[in-house]
Amino acid sequence: MFGPGSFSIWHWLIVLAVVVLLFGGGGKISKIMGDFGSGLKAFKKSVKDEDAEKAKLEADRLSSESAEKRETVKG
Numbered sequence: 846m847f848g849p850g851s852f853s854i855w856h857w858l859i860v861l862a863v864v865v866l867l868f869g870g871g872g873k874i875s876k877i878m879g880d881f882g883s884g885l886k887a888f889k890k891s892v893k894d895e896d897a898e899k900a901k902l903e904a905d906r907l908s909s910e911s912a913e914k915r916e917t918v919k920g
Contacts, residue, residue, distance in 0.1 A: 867874050 868878060869875055
C-alpha cells in the first residue's frame with residue numbers, strides 16, 4: 846500500500862504525539878515554549894526600541910549640526 850519513503854499511519858501518529866507534547870496539553874514543555882516565545886517577543890521589542898532611539902539621537906545630532914552651520918554662516 847505504501848511505497849518506500851512514504852509515511853505510514855504510525856509515523857504520523859508519532860509526529861502528532863510529539864507536536865502535542867511540545868506545543869499543547871498544558872505540560873512543562875508547552876510552558877517552556879510559551880516562555881521562549883515571550884522572551885523572543887521581548888527581545889525583538891527591545892531591539893526595535895533601541896533602533897528607534899539611535900535614529901532619534903542621529904536626527905537630533907544632524908539637526909544640531911545644521912543649526913551650528915547656520916549660525917556660523919550668519920556670524
